[in-house]
């Protein structure tokens with residue numbers, strides 16, 4: 001258990017999730033002095049320490065209570081949970097939030113020259129993966145008898161190197177599969193980065209700090225999805241203009257200096273304004289249409 005009285009958060013040191021994790025912590029108002037080589041970064045404005053480690057170690061650190069919180073891909077979380085359950089080690093965590101980065105999917109793939117294949121083709125084949133537990137569960141569910149070859153990296157080259165007939169690996173844009181002449185098959189798991197908490201955390205100070213950070217996290221997410229819209233609208237067509245604006249909130253109307261016929265309209269929208277809608281607004285007589293990002297929100 002982390003008996004230290006500072007909240008300890010584990011994030012990936014360097015890789016696909018590290019930049020997004022660092023900017024999320026910054027958006028939550030946590031000031032950090034991140035020096036490249038340091039394993040631990042101490043926050044200068046909150047009782048928080050950030051541990052920077054390999055992503056594979058994050059679920060275990062949180063499950064064992066070495067860290068109170070962690071940010072990790074669901075793929076690594078599910079794999080670690082399955083492995084720990086098999087070894088009868090603690091595997092429980094509380095999932096606090098699904099985050100809007102690190103999206104990827106765990107999918108099957110095989111050499112393109114073999115063409116489209118159905119599930120039966122995998123019987124008797126060797127499949128290379130970094131996620132043996134998730135793959136084995138899938139094979140069992142689908143009643144496929146294939147052998148699993150564990151590789152910690154460069155999984156995509158396994159078929160060409162003669163190590164396996166197919167692979168089960170992470171895909172995002174599909175560029176890596178294409179570059180290696182592989183064809184994508186079934187998706188086994190869809191994954192995003194997520195925020196996890198030690199399931200037995202009972203330190204009141206830490207829990208109240210987490211309760212302070214969670215509304216901020218929701219505010220960051222909401223702000224990212226929202227836009228501040230400003231435009232000048234002819235009074236005579238206000239109803240038609242409001243009907244085109246996305247979101248359910250009521251707009252603010254302000255008098256425009258020197259104009260009897262126009263008002264300034266401001267609103268927070270839960271979505272962006274598409275070019276097509278802006279063109280329709282313009283055709284209704286609106287002008288000076290501005291769509292602006294929102295940095296923070298609290299309702």
Ligand SMILES: Nc1ncnc2c1ncn2[C@@H]1O[C@H](COP(=O)(O)OP(=O)(O)OP(=O)(O)O)[C@@H](O)[C@H]1O
Nearest residue numbers: 012015016017054055056073076102103104170172
């Ligand atoms: N192409 C991708 N696009 C978006 N997210 C991805 C992509 N590939 C992986 N991820 C997510 O980011 C996580 C970290 O990926 P990365 O490739 O940096 O891991 P790694 O090489 O295992 O790093 P480490 O050195 O920390 O073990 C993955 O577990 C997954 O959740």
Ligand SMILES: O=P(O)(O)OC[C@H]1O[C@H](OP(=O)(O)OP(=O)(O)O)[C@H](O)[C@@H]1O
Nearest residue numbers: 016153154170171172173174175176177
């Ligand atoms: O579908 P794509 O957009 O091509 O992304 C998929 C690739 O991204 C990840 O690797 P990464 O590039 O992070 O490097 P790594 O394998 O060295 O971790 C993943 O392991 C795939 O290889």
Ligand SMILES: [Mg+2]
Nearest residue numbers: 054055056057
């Ligand atoms: Mg890793």
